[in-house]
Amino acid sequence: MIELRHFRYFVAVAEEGHVTRAAARLGIQQPPLSQQIRALEREVGAQLFRRLPRGVELTDAGRTLLEKARLVLSDVDLALDAARRTARGEQGQLVIGFTSSAAFHPLVASVVRLLRQTAPGVTLALREGNTSDLIGELRSERLDAAFVRSPVERPVGLVVEPLLAEDMLVALPDQHAIAERLARRARGGMLEGRIALAELAEETFILYRRPSGPGLYDSIIAACRAAGFSPRIGQEAPQMVSTLSLVAAGLGVSVIPASMARLETNGIAYARLDDLPRLTAPLHLAYREEKPSGALERFIDCVRRSGDVI
Numbered sequence: 229m230i231e232l233r234h235f236r237y238f239v240a241v242a243e244e245g246h247v248t249r250a251a252a253r254l255g256i257q258q259p260p261l262s263q264q265i266r267a268l269e270r271e272v273g274a275q276l277f278r279r280l281p282r283g284v285e286l287t288d289a290g291r292t293l294l295e296k297a298r299l300v301l302s303d304v305d306l307a308l309d310a311a312r313r314t315a316r317g318e319q320g321q322l323v324i325g326f327t328s329s330a331a332f333h334p335l336v337a338s339v340v341r342l343l344r345q346t347a348p349g350v351t352l353a354l355r356e357g358n359t360s361d362l363i364g365e366l367r368s369e370r371l372d373a374a375f376v377r378s379p380v381e382r383p384v385g386l387v388v389e390p391l392l393a394e395d396m397l398v399a400l401p402d403q404h405a406i407a408e409r410l411a412r413r414a415r416g417g418m419l420e421g422r423i424a425l426a427e428l429a430e431e432t433f434i435l436y437r438r439p440s441g442p443g444l445y446d447s448i449i450a451a452c453r454a455a456g457f458s459p460r461i462g463q464e465a466p467q468m469v470s471t472l473s474l475v476a477a478g479l480g481v482s483v484i485p486a487s488m489a490r491l492e493t494n495g496i497a498y499a500r501l502d503d504l505p506r507l508t509a510p511l512h513l514a515y516r517e518e519k520p521s522g523a524l525e526r527f528i529d530c531v532r533r534s535g536d537v538i
């Protein structure tokens with residue numbers, strides 16, 4: 229049976245034109261090398277070298293084999309290098325999920341940018357979904373990791389790593405009385421000053437529907453009740469971004485993660501809340517408990533490094 233070592237020995241002898249020099253190059257003794265070359269010739273069924281007084285030269289069959297043997301060894305080296313690079317997280321493919329609100333946080337863009345800088349051989353496919361769907365896709369191995377908001381409970385078989393908690397803002401139609409009262413504005417539709425959540429007791433709320441984001445939904449309801457009222461829910465939008473469109477249309481107010489104010493939707497003003505304890509929108513990275521691939525380990529490291537900077 230022909231083994232890779234036979235090809236390595238053969239190529240060394242062919243390049244050196246001398247068995248003794250090839251043996252020195254390979255770090256083995258000359259007699260075993262000669263035996264291996266004869267064994268290869270028996271397997272091929274043809275003479276590969278002509279023996280000369282001071283060395284050897286290739287036969288026609290040997291020249292043909294040399295060309296192919298070099299290709300085989302090159303392919304093997306490339307395959308081994310690719311496997312090592314994949315194990316080190318320098319190349320590979322990842323499918324990463326994110327909620328619609330997470331997409332607006334600078335952490336996500338920072339992670340993608342850092343991964344491209346440190347591991348350009350890793351390709352990313354990004355998939356948007358709600359927290360519940362993303363958790364399901366992680367379990368079924370259609371995703372490698374996902375940026376999610378706040379699962380109601382820790383999903384079995386997954387790691388849910390806390391990354392940060394950002395403040396939440398009130399999104400108001402820009403003609404709303406509160407927006408008129410806090411008329412001085414900073415850039416991006418942000419109102420100067422803060423409001424108490426209790427000021428919204430008579431408002432109609434537009435929220436991201438609970439099955440899609442149970443953690444945020446429950447946090448908003450709990451905060452309103454702590455402020456002394458039960459919010460009147462006018463509509464539950466299927467996507468977080470959809471809530472802003474409905475607010476801009478004047479159908480109600482909403483409470484959103486602060487990073488979504490980057491969207492700067494026309495017809496909306498944003499107000500900060502002064503209630504304590506703060507109403508926050510946590511961001512987590514979820515992935516399976518099993519040992520991650522090299523590429524996923526590299527991605528998780530980029531997430532943690534970006535989180536330290538953001």
